[in-house]
Amino acid sequence: MRAARGADSSPGASVREIQLRVLAALRSPGEIADPVESGLFLAPPAGSIERRWAIYRNAYTVRLAEAIESDYPAVARITGAHVFAELCHRFLTACPPYSYDIGRAGERLPDYLQSDPLATDLPFLSDLARLELALVQAMVSPDHEPLRWGEVEAMPAERFAETPQSLAPATILLDSPWPLAALWLAKDQPDHAVDIPLAGHPSVILVTRQALEPRWRSIDADERAIVRGAQEGVSPASLLQRGVFGHAADASLRLVRALQRVVSYGAFRSLRHSGAADGAPLSKEVP
Numbered sequence: 318m319r320a321a322r323g324a325d326s327s328p329g330a331s332v333r334e335i336q337l338r339v340l341a342a343l344r345s346p347g348e349i350a351d352p353v354e355s356g357l358f359l360a361p362p363a364g365s366i367e368r369r370w371a372i373y374r375n376a377y378t379v380r381l382a383e384a385i386e387s388d389y390p391a392v393a394r395i396t397g398a399h400v401f402a403e404l405c406h407r408f409l410t411a412c413p414p415y416s417y418d419i420g421r422a423g424e425r426l427p428d429y430l431q432s433d434p435l436a437t438d439l440p441f442l443s444d445l446a447r448l449e450l451a452l453v454q455a456m457v458s459p460d461h462e463p464l465r466w467g468e469v470e471a472m473p474a475e476r477f478a479e480t481p482q483s484l485a486p487a488t489i490l491l492d493s494p495w496p497l498a499a500l501w502l503a504k505d506q507p508d509h510a511v512d513i514p515l516a517g518h519p520s521v522i523l524v525t526r527q528a529l530e531p532r533w534r535s536i537d538a539d540e541r542a543i544v545r546g547a548q549e550g551v552s553p554a555s556l557l558q559r560g561v562f563g564h565a566a567d568a569s570l571r572l573v574r575a576l577q578r579v580v581s582y583g584a585f586r587s588l589r590h591s592g593a594a595d596g597a598p599l600s601k602e603v604p
Contacts, residue, residue: 343377344413381409385423389449392426392442394504396435404435420457424450441495441515448497448533451524455487455531463527464585466577472588478554482547483586487526490544494519498535527583534582539575544584 335357358366382405386393393401412425427446435442463485469477491497496518503511523536523544536544542561546553553572562568562575579585 343374344410378406378409381405381414381419381422384419385426388420388423388453389426389446391449391501391504392430392446395439395442395445395500400435404433407433420453426450441493441497441500444491444493444495445497445500447493448491448501448522448524451489451491451522452531452533455489455524455526456529458485458487458526461485461487462587462589463583464580464587466580468588469576469580479552480588481550481552482543484544484547485525485584485586487524487531488544488584489524490541490548491522491524492519492541493522496520497522498533501533523579523582523584525583532582536579537575539571540579543572543575543579547585 338357358370360366361369382402385405385408386401396404408426408429409422412429414422416422427443427450430436430443430446433442464482472480495515496513497520499513499518503513521536521538521541522533523540524531524533526532539562542556543553546556546561553576556562557568557572560568562571
């Protein structure tokens with residue numbers, strides 16, 4: 318479907334203006350939109366402009382929906398193909414893509430789901446979408462050198478205790494009142510095997526990337542405190558002073574063990590990244 322040279326109804330319209338009109342027509346709720354009616358396109362050798370425009374317009378929406386579904390397979394599995402397609406249509410009407418990268422077409426879906434009609438019967442969908450978006454973001458996050466426990470052991474204990482850790486670019490912490498792990502795993506289970514109690518099953522999920530593979534895991538309260546402290550730029554010593562790990566004799570041991578686990582998940586940047594290992598001023602950047 319070729320654009321008609323000089324066929325625009327607005328004399329002197331720029332290419333950008335024509336592009337915006339076509340894009341607006343692609344996103345409009347009507348069956349046939351302005352570019353068709355204005356004679357913007359040359360007549361095809363067979364068929365009609367209206368028919369070809371309808372095919373092109375439908376393909377635009379379908380392709381975006383396919384890209385969104387590839388990022389949100391668990392949400393699509395729970396809603397079902399037909400309902401998910403309708404969700405994508407509502408979402409794309411309310412939140413049209415703002416990037417040339419089709420892979421970013423669904424970035425705003427978790428926020429949108431909070432007010433979509435599906436939220437009435439499936440209130441957990443927004444948080445589940447946040448988990449899936451976090452996995453996508455972890456995949457494309459900048460490369461980094463992760464903190465290894467050997468670096469911790471090689472650093473004077475007193476200095477490390479006063480050193481706020483820096484989260485790796487892929488690290489995302491999710492708190493939810495819903496059982497996100499079970500909901501996400503349901504995408505690979507047959508219908509008869511899915512039986513997930515929802516109420517009273519909160520979850521804390523940590524998303525990281527190890528090598529080129531995004532990972533998620535449920536973490537406990539101590540691990541969450543370590544990651545939250547890093548988000549806030551708080552040192553391990555400050556967490557102890559706050560009583561985050563209790564005031565018993567084993568508080569320090571609880572902190573060290575939780576820290577070891579979080580480090581093994583690849584959640585932090587190397588100490589060399591922040592300069593903390595060589596005595597340089599500490600960075601409190603939280604990506």
